[in-house]
Amino acid sequence: MALSRVGQRYLKIFPSGCKILSCYFSHTAPTESPYWHEIFKDKKIRAFDEIPTVGPVLEEYKNFKIHEAYQRWVLEVGHVVKELFPGDNCCIHIYHDEDFSMVYKNDGRFPLRKSHDVIARYRRDRPHLYNSVGLGAGMGAEWAHLRGMLPHGVGRTIYMPFRPQLEEVADDFINLVQSKLDENSEIEILPYLFRWAFESIGVITLNRRLDALSQVGSEEAENLIKAAHLTNEIIFLANVGDSEKQSYRLIAPQDYFSRIIMEYVADAALEPGSSLVNKLVKEGCDYKDITTLILDLFQGAISTVPLTLTWALYQVSRHPEMQERARKELMKMMPSKDTRFYDTTLEMEKQTLRIADSIRYTRAIIAETLRLCPPAIGNGRIISKDLVLGGYMVPAGNMVVLQSQAACRLEEYFERPLEFIPDRYIDREKYYQKGMVDSPFGIGIRSCIGRAFANAQMNLAFSKILRNFEVSYHHEEVGVINRLHNEPDRPVLFRLKPIPQ
Ligand code: HEM
Numbered sequence: 001m002a003l004s005r006v007g008q009r010y011l012k013i014f015p016s017g018c019k020i021l022s023c024y025f026s027h028t029a030p031t032e033s034p035y036w037h038e039i040f041k042d043k044k045i046r047a048f049d050e051i052p053t054v055g056p057v058l059e060e061y062k063n064f065k066i067h068e069a070y071q072r073w074v075l076e077v078g079h080v081v082k083e084l085f086p087g088d089n090c091c092i093h094i095y096h097d098e099d100f101s102m103v104y105k106n107d108g109r110f111p112l113r114k115s116h117d118v119i120a121r122y123r124r125d126r127p128h129l130y131n132s133v134g135l136g137a138g139m140g141a142e143w144a145h146l147r148g149m150l151p152h153g154v155g156r157t158i159y160m161p162f163r164p165q166l167e168e169v170a171d172d173f174i175n176l177v178q179s180k181l182d183e184n185s186e187i188e189i190l191p192y193l194f195r196w197a198f199e200s201i202g203v204i205t206l207n208r209r210l211d212a213l214s215q216v217g218s219e220e221a222e223n224l225i226k227a228a229h230l231t232n233e234i235i236f237l238a239n240v241g242d243s244e245k246q247s248y249r250l251i252a253p254q255d256y257f258s259r260i261i262m263e264y265v266a267d268a269a270l271e272p273g274s275s276l277v278n279k280l281v282k283e284g285c286d287y288k289d290i291t292t293l294i295l296d297l298f299q300g301a302i303s304t305v306p307l308t309l310t311w312a313l314y315q316v317s318r319h320p321e322m323q324e325r326a327r328k329e330l331m332k333m334m335p336s337k338d339t340r341f342y343d344t345t346l347e348m349e350k351q352t353l354r355i356a357d358s359i360r361y362t363r364a365i366i367a368e369t370l371r372l373c374p375p376a377i378g379n380g381r382i383i384s385k386d387l388v389l390g391g392y393m394v395p396a397g398n399m400v401v402l403q404s405q406a407a408c409r410l411e412e413y414f415e416r417p418l419e420f421i422p423d424r425y426i427d428r429e430k431y432y433q434k435g436m437v438d439s440p441f442g443i444g445i446r447s448c449i450g451r452a453f454a455n456a457q458m459n460l461a462f463s464k465i466l467r468n469f470e471v472s473y474h475h476e477e478v479g480v481i482n483r484l485h486n487e488p489d490r491p492v493l494f495r496l497k498p499i500p501q
């Protein structure tokens with residue numbers, strides 16, 4: 001497929017990957033011999049067949065506990081692990097910084113990811129609605145065309161004009177949560193966070209309130225959120241076999257999700273305004289492409305940020321001294337409950353600097369949460385060139401998983417890696433940190449398109465929660481299950497004590 005004008009523009013902005021990527025590599029380019037020369041003293045490259053092998057481990061996928069196996073393998077098997085699947089399939093897990101660098105550096109113009117085949121199939125079967133399979137599932141020029149519609153992702157120019165509305169949404173969320181506390185002042189906050197995230201993505205894409213945070217709630221919003229969760233679970237299960245059954249399971253939630261979001265997009269396109277939909281319409285983007293992109297942004301936004309915030313709250317409820325330290329800076333920034341998080345009297349640049357300076361420790365808590373419990377365990381690529389990874393020759397066409405979360409728990413990259421230490425993001429010299437394994441959003445031309453928005457939203461909501469409530473947790477320890485994203489294995493009931501002033 002020839003590259004569209006939009007796709008060409010994207011590749012012009014990021015000619016060889018992207019600026020951020022070349023900056024990463026200038027720090028990490030190996031100047032000495034590769035690390036695996038220490039493992040294979042003869043320095044000879046091993047064949048693909050010699051990679052230590054595990055699996056199949058279907059039970060761990062089906063129990064949603066596969067992240068535990070990923071963490072075990074690096075300790076018990078090594079830095080490069082071949083996982084066998086039933087049939088003739090396999091994938092290669094990598095854990096070493098230099099191998100991450102090798103994969104990202106060879107991403108090329110069209111990095112390939114294959115995790116969303118079931119979505120690709122659903123959309124390909126419906127050409128009257130979709131020109132392409134979308135961002136998550138897309139490959140090659142088709143993907144670059146869609147990505148080129150948002151060359152800077154959901155970045156500052158997209159969400160900043162909506163800061164007052166986004167803060168209003170966050171305030172509605174806080175008020176709703178306060179009104180729903182039970183007799184012990186407890187609440188399972190995650191479902192409300194999903195509603196908040198849904199409402200917020202609606203604001204920037206459609207310039208519309210979707211009513212997800214009203215007292216009674218909205219059945220439509222609830223159903224859309226459920227459909228997005230089910231879609232994630234199906235994407236996950238389809239990757240480990242059973243793709244026929246999962247394709248069938250996907251039809252009902254996707255029919256519902258796409259029909260309603262497409263109606264929202266159609267309404268937004270008719271309204272004059274500054275929403276993302278309006279912007280894309282004005283730029284002359286194809287209407288089917290716009291709906292596909294907006295569907296993918298809704299899907300990407302609903303779970304990731306809420307899950308990260310839940311893990312961050314869980315951490316600070318176990319570390320009250322950290323919570324107090326964060327609250328101290330938040331009280332300084334927002335001395336009264338009415339003080340705005342976004343000071344819109346300042347110009348954009350100054351607003352951003354004010355936040356960055358005022359909530360350094362709060363941001364460090366979020367960064368440390370993303371290191372220890374990110375929503376995605378890592379990142380996948382189908383490599384398009386033969387690559388030597390950890391001393392093994394891995395031929396082009398193989399699926400490689402960059403095991404970021406498991407690598408972030410290794411002592412070679414982080415001092416006391418299993419401890420929750422936000423200060424490591426403030427005093428980087430004191431706490432040893434190395435390289436690019438700590439990449440919760442991925443790196444380069446295909447990294448998370450929602451990164452800037454996600455960070456802004458996490459800062460906003462986490463600050464509001466800690467400014468308004470003392471958070472504690474009084475129940476059994478929470479474990480993790482993974483259904484595409486790391487989720488709590490039980491409802492997490494936080495006790496929220498409102499702060500009077
Ligand atoms: C804490 C929050 C988030 C994390 C940790 C996260 C992480 C990721 C990762 C690891 C990828 C794959 C990157 C790669 O292949 O190199 C990704 C892709 C993506 N994310 Fe996010 N994400 C987050 C929030 C969001 C939000 C808020 C949105 C929507 C506004 C979003 C939309 C997407 C989309 C559409 C893709 C596919 C991009 C492509 O293939 O071109 N994500 N995200």
